[in-house]
Amino acid sequence: MAAASGSDLSSEMEVDAFRRLFPLNFHERHLLKSIRPDGRTLGKARDTIISLGAVTSANGSALTKIGCTTMLAAIKLEVMTPTVESPDEGCIAIDFHMPPICSPIVRPGRPAEAAPVVAKQLSDTILSGKAAWMAYLDIYCLDADGSLFDAALLSAVAAFSHLQIPVVSLNDEGRIVLISEDNGGGKLEKEPVNKEKRKLKLATIPFSLTCILHKNYILADPTAEEESIMETLVTVVLDSSSQLVSLYKPGGPVLAQTSAIQDCVSLTRQRLKELQKILNEAISDMEVD
Amino acid sequence: MEIDRGDGRKPNQLRPVACSRGILNRAHGSASWSQGETKVLAAVYGPKAGTKKNENPEKACFEVIWKPKTGQIGKPEKECEMILKRTLQSICLLNVHPNTTTSIIIQVVNDDGGLLPCAINAACAALVDAGIPLKHLAAAICCSLAKNGRVLLDPNKSEEQNMKGFVYLAFPNSIQSVLPEGSLQVGGEPVEHGIITSVTHGAMSVDDYLLCLQRGRAACEKLSVFIRSSLK
Numbered sequence: 001m002a003a004a005s006g007s008d009l010s011s012e013m014e015v016d017a018f019r020r021l022f023p024l025n026f027h028e029r030h031l032l033k034s035i036r037p038d039g040r041t042l043g044k045a046r047d048t049i050i051s052l053g054a055v056t057s058a059n060g061s062a063l064t065k066i067g068c069t070t071m072l073a074a075i076k077l078e079v080m081t082p083t084v085e086s087p088d089e090g091c092i093a094i095d096f097h098m099p100p101i102c103s104p105i106v107r108p109g110r111p112a113e114a115a116p117v118v119a120k121q122l123s124d125t126i127l128s129g130k131a132a133w134m135a136y137l138d139i140y141c142l143d144a145d146g147s148l149f150d151a152a153l154l155s156a157v158a159a160f161s162h163l164q165i166p167v168v169s170l171n172d173e174g175r176i177v178l179i180s181e182d183n184g185g186g187k188l189e190k191e192p193v194n195k196e197k198r199k200l201k202l203a204t205i206p207f208s209l210t211c212i213l214h215k216n217y218i219l220a221d222p223t224a225e226e227e228s229i230m231e232t233l234v235t236v237v238l239d240s241s242s243q244l245v246s247l248y249k250p251g252g253p254v255l256a257q258t259s260a261i262q263d264c265v266s267l268t269r270q271r272l273k274e275l276q277k278i279l280n281e282a283i284s285d286m287e288v289d
Numbered sequence: 290m291e292i293d294r295g296d297g298r299k300p301n302q303l304r305p306v307a308c309s310r311g312i313l314n315r316a317h318g319s320a321s322w323s324q325g326e327t328k329v330l331a332a333v334y335g336p337k338a339g340t341k342k343n344e345n346p347e348k349a350c351f352e353v354i355w356k357p358k359t360g361q362i363g364k365p366e367k368e369c370e371m372i373l374k375r376t377l378q379s380i381c382l383l384n385v386h387p388n389t390t391t392s393i394i395i396q397v398v399n400d401d402g403g404l405l406p407c408a409i410n411a412a413c414a415a416l417v418d419a420g421i422p423l424k425h426l427a428a429a430i431c432c433s434l435a436k437n438g439r440v441l442l443d444p445n446k447s448e449e450q451n452m453k454g455f456v457y458l459a460f461p462n463s464i465q466s467v468l469p470e471g472s473l474q475v476g477g478e479p480v481e482h483g484i485i486t487s488v489t490h491g492a493m494s495v496d497d498y499l500l501c502l503q504r505g506r507a508a509c510e511k512l513s514v515f516i517r518s519s520l521k
Binding site: 231232239242243244245246247248249250251252253254255256257258261262265 | 483488489495497
């Protein structure tokens with residue numbers, strides 16, 4: 001690529017140096033031509049890959065990559081007694097880890113923002129009032145390159161769609177125990193409560209898109225570099241019935257006008273269709289195996 | 290058809306608001322803000338020299354510490370800290386005192402619904418009391434959506450739990466009270482209609498969200514008139 005001509009300082013500067021020294025200028029020049037440094041248009045998200053069943057010891061797991069951002073989600077199920085107020089509901093415990101492998105600027109104590117939104121989905125019981133499922137969802141960020149919430153939500157949703165509830169039975173003391181695979185064969189004293197491993201049915205699936213607002217531009221699916229320069233992020237979460245699950249804008253130098261919000265919502269709607277397609281393909285690939 | 294709210298308010302009516310500044314002697318700025326039973330105390334210390342490790346030294350840095358009424362500091366508190374920090378960063382002039390850190394400590398005295406908006410309002414009042422240069426103030430409010438689709442402003446805790454969803458919104462302080470002839474327009478809408486912060490809980494349709502925005506804006510205009518008069 002030719003050196004940036006007509007720049008403020010010297011007329012000959014390498015592109016990489018210009019990118020490091022004047023990052024905002026570098027990105028704005030690209031935005032003037034409605035394109036971004038990695039060649040995407042403003043409203044386009046990065047390539048997304050979902051792969052289910054990455055962790056064999058967990059009941060459900062998924063590995064998702066949006067561009068370079070990589071998230072691994074795994075679910076383990078445990079039997080618990082439900083609370084008195086909601087005997088029909090199980091619960092989810094979500095933990096979001098950002099180990100130092102993911103990024104050079106990891107700070108300890110980063111908040112797990114994905115937790116409250118995803119936590120509203122699961123409700124399942126084996127025997128109503130006697131026992132319910134407790135799901136431990138762990139999400140590990142393996143590479144942090146922007147749009148962490150999107151990737152985390154997608155991997156959690158994919159892990160839940162891959163989840164298979166294991167077989168359980170009542171033992172002599174009236175407690176539910178998991179039957180492990182090794183005991184199979186003709187040696188079961190008690191009949192299993194649920195005959196076979198079944199998949200979880202998700203009512204409505206949430207999908208999200210993070211956008212950056214910068215002057216008059218709306219950039220979808222930012223990379224870490226774009227996030228650090230242009231600080232106003234808006235995350236819109238829509239579910240498959242087009243309900244707005246969450247619109248999260250935690251401050252930021254740019255104020256969001258109603259028109260900007262509506263643009264973000266329509267970008268999210270498009271992304272929802274793409275993501276649904278990718279998720280369905282991944283699930284059907286798994287079932288073929 | 291009017292909805293009966295527990296305390297007899299109309300859907301668009303806010304709880305009684307009270308604000309007092311300068312209550313802590315040692316802090317550089319302090320304020321207490323109460324909306325109904327929800328009360329938050331905010332203290333500002335700064336600007337102090339030096340920024341934290343990864344922060345930009347050409348700008349002022351903010352640090353928010355959120356102290357809940359009971360219990361240990363956990364993830365919800367950290368999330369509130371982050372939201373508050375980013376909201377306040379957007380209303381302050383960061384270039385006036387580069388390479389400094391300003392600490393804002395929020396102490397929850399009582400939580401009866403709408404805690405985050407109350408904290409944002411208290412923090413703004415405390416920043417004014419401390420004399421930190423600001424671009425404009427933030428007026429924050431909670432709008433909730435009832436199951437039958439009506440929008441109720443400023444719910445208390447029992448109302449919040451029965452709602453389909455609620456939104457915490459923060460808008461910039463309206464200029465209407467100073468310049469009655471209006472202010473800058475951006476794309477056909479006045480600048481102060483932009484949202485600084487929006488945090489939603491619960492699912493709602495996009496149209497309901499936009500309706501909440503409208504109501505919230507109108508309420509924040511009234512709130513900013515109150516803020517201006519109380520900060521004189």
